[in-house]
Amino acid sequence: MKIAVYCEKMREDGLALIGKARAMAPKSRVIALCEEQDEAVLSCGADELAYLGLVLDDCAQACRVAEVLKTLGPDIALFPATVRGRFISAWAAAKLQTGLTADCTALSITEDGILKQTRPAYGSNLTADILCRERRPQMASVRPGVFPVPASTKRVEDRAFSDLSGLAAPSLLELLAHTPVEGGASLSSARVVVAGGKGVGGAEGFALLRVLAELLGGAVGATRSAVDAGYISYAHQVGQTGVTVRPELYIAFGISGMIQHTVGMSAARTVVAVNTDKNAPIFRSADYGIVAPWRETALYMLQFIKERKGLI
8 A cells, every 4th residue: 555645844744644644554655745855754654755845836736746646646645634735635636536535533444445534524513434435546634733743763764765846837826915824833733722712701811811822832722612702713723623732731711621622632741721610521631620710810820930931
């Protein structure tokens, strides 16, 4: 079996998919399709690095990816379900006239050697297992943070390398304007996540959580209910219909702890939950629970951290 994994520049999502490919099909040949010449993909389990280079026109890049997949003929092609990854995978799948399961949360190989692709369905009230029995490659994009980044083996001497950066593709997009998104740590890769639920009361509450997150060098997360209420943008949503995170520390303020949210932060190493309801489900997912008002606790944490950092 041959598995191709698309690796975006400066992202760990591709490394995580390489590790998953190796784990679910140990005898397969894993080929990393890379936007940069990074030996990390080889030391993390890929057998071959196919260097594509980076084309800013995503349409052109997707055409190149489709041509490479057609040439390599993999059984499976995996992509990170980032903004670019979703676009490139969908465009390439259409070019190759094969199926694509987007935003997967689990992958496995059946006894028949078919890729079983699992993703949320029906408003995330259940999950669907999808098989692509006839067309090849079987293509899937996987939600960032679902799988861990594998440990480096540091064995790259016997790995293959090919340079495909000269492959031409027509430019189909014209850049008219560029508006930078808000700064701060990336939620999916943040080592600390300070999250709030509808219990924080509004945008003002999330402004306080943002200050705490910045002091901790982390990012702000939110529940779906808080996003739906307009307290914060969808980009911060953690859970089954949002981002999956695996930080070192996850602090949950005013979050009830419904399964739709906790499934997105269950891989956090340490979880601290703050809620006035001692019976809130979030405490079942927490390593440490604080039964107290969220604002009072957040202000206390801010005071403590500022004192430790010598800011006051």
